Amino acid sequence: MANHSATHPKHVHHHFVDSNQQFESAKLGMWVFLVNEILFFGGLFCAYIVFRAWYPELFTQAALELNTFWGAVNTVVLIGSSLTVAMAIRSAQNNQKRGLEINLLITILLACVFLVIKYFEYEHKLHLGIAPGTFWNPTPEIAAVLDHPKANIFFGIYYMMTGVHGLHVIVGIGLMIWLYMRARKGHFNSEYYTPVEITGLYWHLVDLIWIFLFPLLYLIE
Amino acid sequence: MSEHHEHHIASAMQLWSIGIALLILTVLTVTVAGFGLPSPFDILTAMAIALTKAFLVAAFFMGLYWDTKFNSLLLIGALAFFILMVSITLLDTLYRDDIVPSF
Numbered sequence: 001m002a003n004h005s006a007t008h009p010k011h012v013h014h015h016f017v018d019s020n021q022q023f024e025s026a027k028l029g030m031w032v033f034l035v036n037e038i039l040f041f042g043g044l045f046c047a048y049i050v051f052r053a054w055y056p057e058l059f060t061q062a063a064l065e066l067n068t069f070w071g072a073v074n075t076v077v078l079i080g081s082s083l084t085v086a087m088a089i090r091s092a093q094n095n096q097k098r099g100l101e102i103n104l105l106i107t108i109l110l111a112c113v114f115l116v117i118k119y120f121e122y123e124h125k126l127h128l129g130i131a132p133g134t135f136w137n138p139t140p141e142i143a144a145v146l147d148h149p150k151a152n153i154f155f156g157i158y159y160m161m162t163g164v165h166g167l168h169v170i171v172g173i174g175l176m177i178w179l180y181m182r183a184r185k186g187h188f189n190s191e192y193y194t195p196v197e198i199t200g201l202y203w204h205l206v207d208l209i210w211i212f213l214f215p216l217l218y219l220i221e
Numbered sequence: 222m223s224e225h226h227e228h229h230i231a232s233a234m235q236l237w238s239i240g241i242a243l244l245i246l247t248v249l250t251v252t253v254a255g256f257g258l259p260s261p262f263d264i265l266t267a268m269a270i271a272l273t274k275a276f277l278v279a280a281f282f283m284g285l286y287w288d289t290k291f292n293s294l295l296l297i298g299a300l301a302f303f304i305l306m307v308s309i310t311l312l313d314t315l316y317r318d319d320i321v322p323s324f
Contacts, residue, residue, distance in 0.1 A: 023228070024289065031292045035299040042303040049307055050314045056260075068251065075247050083240035086231065086282045093230045204283045211274045214247075215267040219254040 011192040023194050030198040034205050041209050044161050048216060051157060055150050062146060062154040063220040065130055067121065071218035074117050075210065081110035082207040085200045092183075092193035100188060100196070104180045107203070111173045118166055125155075132156040158217055165213060168206045175199045229287035239281045246274050 009019055016022040052059050084106045091099030129137040136152030148154075179199055182188065188196055250270040258266065280286040285293045314320075 027288075028292065031295045035295050038296075038299040039302060039306070042299075042306055045303070046307050046310055050310060053311065053315060054320050068254075072247065072251050076244060079240060079243045079247065082243075082278060082282050083236060086236045086239075087233065090230060090233065090236065093228060201283055204278050207282075208275050208278050211278070212271050215250055215254070215271050219250065219267055220263070221254070221257070 009191060019191060023197070026194045026198055027201070030201050034201060037205055041161075041164070044157070044164065045212070045216075048157050048161065051150075051153055055148070055153075058148045058150050058154055060220050061148055062151055062158075063218065065125065065128075065142070065146065066158070066218045067124075068218050070117055070121055071214050074114050075214045077110050077114045077117070078207045078210050081107045081114070082204050084110065085203045088179075089193065089196050089200050092188045092196045093190050095190050097183065097186060097188075100183045101180060104176055104183060108173055108176045108180065111169055111176065114169055115166065115173075118162065122159075130155055132159040161213055161217070165206065165209055168209070172199075172203050172206055175202065229284065231281065231284070231287075235281065239277050242277060243274055246270050246277075 012019050012022055016025065084103045088100050088103035088107065091097075091103055125131075128139050128142050130142060131137060131152075133152055133156045136155065138146065138151075176199070179196055182195065250267055253266050253270070254263065257263070279296060285296065
């Protein structure tokens, strides 16, 4: 132990016993953050539950304005990106630099596809005046089929939940680009891939949230 | 150096199987939604499928199945507190005479 600086790997900080303890600590920290994220989104899900209990007929009516097909496509896109993140971690664990880079790039691409689809969904709705809260200003055709006095509240919840989720996707893309640049420089290998692992955990949580948002918002009719 | 702990490496086959299972469950939930089941059963099946998908992601993509139990405990704790938050809120909102006064 006297000359530990000569024996321990470069990436291990001095206050950790070994590489594994450092890895487990980082992962624990990420899980604590994810607990925080779950309760943060939990507040939004709670609002959804309260308003759905108050106005069940509103939710079934308003959900007809959401396009199930594109919601399903986005679900598939996010599941695909979760798979590529898991494959990226596997590549890092197996010292496959090229595999890590390719899987990160596919993940970034899929995340961008998700956002582009989301953009067109928002754009289409806002064009029809389907906006949240006080911005609610539907065209006569929409107002004729959706004449519920609280319709603006459903879309307040819709834009807030999908919007905050979308922000998480944007942050995720930033993190993936950072990982890709570090991967290019050869920073990751089977001994050290902590950033890939914990960014992966974050990305899977973003996927998990969407797994619940999709049936709750799009699949009620 | 202390003993080296090997991290579990999921096989490509395992990861692809989970991905395909998630896709099948997505198709299933969209198909079942098309049946138009009566009121409590539509949301119950949708949530049952969503929870199954969430379990697959958490256990295998997030690696909780091979991980220390403490991380699973954190996730379960988060869900328990979420249920607590919703329950206490509903105890208020479900029993109001005037849903939202002057709103």
